[in-house]
Amino acid sequence: MKLYYNPGVCSLAPHIALREAGLGFSLEKVDPAAGRTASGQDYLAVNPNGYVPALEIEPGLVLTEGPAIMQYIADRAPEAGLAPANGTMERYKLQSWLNFITSEIHKGFSPLFKPGMPAEAKTQFKELLGKRFDYVAQHLSTQDHLLDSGFSVADAYLFVTTGWCGFVGIELERWPALVAFRKRIQARPAVQAAMRAEGLIK
Incomplete structure (x- = not known):
């Protein structure tokens, strides 16, 4: 999984959830003003709304909106007791x-x-x-x-x-x-x- 984030904003919440859940993931920083990720990717191709967070579960499968992402993470690791x-x-x-x-x-x-x-x-x-x-x-x-x-x-x-x-x-x-x-x-x-x-x- 890959979490698209920007430091300190609402994407920090699913970032915390991922670490609490003990799930494997990578981070991709986003520059919302430029609409690009740190690797040069067009972020609008990931999330057409242009804001973070977005969670790429697998290539071509992206979940957006923090509350939905956090519940998905919690359900992936029920033993962590996050939900x-x-x-x-x-x-x-x-x-x-x-x-x-x-x-x-x-x-x-x-x-x-x-x-x-x-x-x-x-x-x-x-x-x-x-x-x-x-x-x-x-x-x-x-x-x-x-x-x-x-x-x-x-x-x-x-x-x-x-x-x-x-x-x-x-x-x-x-x-x-x-x-x-x-x-x-x-x-x-x-x-x-x-x-x-x-x-x-x-």
Whole structure:
């Protein structure tokens, strides 16, 4: 398998999942602005939408969209416990969290990275994200992970997206439960390995 990624963005979550799962894979860095990969490949031929992540499962078979990719990875290595079994209520809870993170948190950051976005609008988007963080922090104030069963791919996704706060002027310290959560997740060996491979830490 090959993961197409860009350092520090949402593709870090499936990168973490791959290492947690212990699956064999290679990495191909993408320059979204140029639309090319590090090896010179036309990335639009891989993912016509032009963004990461994309997971090439085998030649000619590519899966896109982070939540789908992470569930595929988890199901390839069920012994790693990254996702509850399909058809169980716990699996639906995982999907609920993945949908919440992708639509309410991940996409909530998007306007904040646009240089032309008016300051007043950015303030409104930050306030909305703050309400989402209130909800997640309350949940994490009584447990270490999003699911009762322990670490899952949803935790990897939440870890990655909350890591963007410093880049857009959101003080995550307002939510001690989220700060503690991030410390727990970052301490995991697979998370450390993924961040090191992407040049995010030494």
